[in-house]
Amino acid sequence: MVRTMLSAALVAASLAAPAPAQDLGEIVGGVARQYLSQEQDRAAFAQAQERNTIRGYQSYLQQFPNGLYAAEARGQIERLGVSLATRPDPYAGGDASGLTRDQRIAVQRRLNALGYGTNGADGNFGAGTRRAIALWQRDRGYTQTGSLSTAQANEILRGTTAGGGGGQASATGLGPADNEADLGLSRSQKAAIQAALTRQGYDTRGIDGAFGSGTRSAIASWQGANGMQATGYLTAQQADSLLR
Structure with a gap:
């Protein structure tokens, strides 16, 4: 394919007005670079299609914001986002095979405490909770469905603190993670807390x-x-x- 494109460039150059050898070399080199760029573009998009995740298409767009498949990649991101937000809730109704409302609230609180913002802890698994679940699934190597299997829900509900234990639950049935989630700390407040800890010599790693x-x-x-x-x-x- 490269040989064909280079040959075409040489033919076109020979039919035009005579040009210095250096100019002809620049024309051929430009064609080769363009072809290489297109092949890299195709390969990156093929990789994104194979992953078929929002993150995969975003990675492609970071490399090729104006690439051959940029519009298609943006369309796929929108489609996947809508799919997560509108997917039927497998635990609707809180029957014996699913989650009760209290359990759903507990899942949201756990996700918030782990850094996956659900945009509230009201027992309703809306778009914010779906995105949080999908990110949690991604970080643990699960398929990013945005919906929890029973085993995954149990894994979240049994969650403990990073590097230790989750502490004992209070008399209300809420553990330290749940109580912190109820504080509703904003991102700026969390950053201020991290800065305070860092100043006191406790490295938060960012x-x-x-x-x-x-x-x-x-x-x-x-x-x-x-x-x-x-x-x-x-x-x-x-x-x-x-x-303070």
Whole structure:
């Protein structure tokens, strides 16, 4: 294919007005570079199609924002996003084979505590919760469906803190993760807490407003150093102390 395109370029150049050898070389080199770029574009899009995930198509667009398949990639991202948001809820009704409303709220709280924002914890699995579930599934190597299997729901409900234990549940049945989720900390507040911990020598591995494993470990270390139970999750009083 490359030989055919180069031959065509040579023929076109020979039919035109005589040009210096250097100019002819530039023409041939330009054709070759264009072909190579197109092949890279095709290969990147084929890889995105094979993955068929929002992240895969976004990765393609980062490499080729104006590529041959950019419009198609954006269309696929929109289609996948709508699919996650409108997928029927397999746990609707909270029957014996699914989740009760309280369990659904607990799942949302756990996801929020793990850094996967659900845009609320009301027991309704809307678009925000679907996106959070899909991201959770991605990070654990599951197929990104946006819907939980019973085993996955149980895995979330049994979740513990990063690098340790989740602490004991309170008399209300809520654990440290649930109580922190109920604080409704904004991304900017979380970033401010990370900055405060970092200033005090507790490395959160970044100040991004997302409480990942680094932040959980930093919180636990800070709690232990200050005579508190090292759960890795903040109480309202602890959060207020770090935000001052």
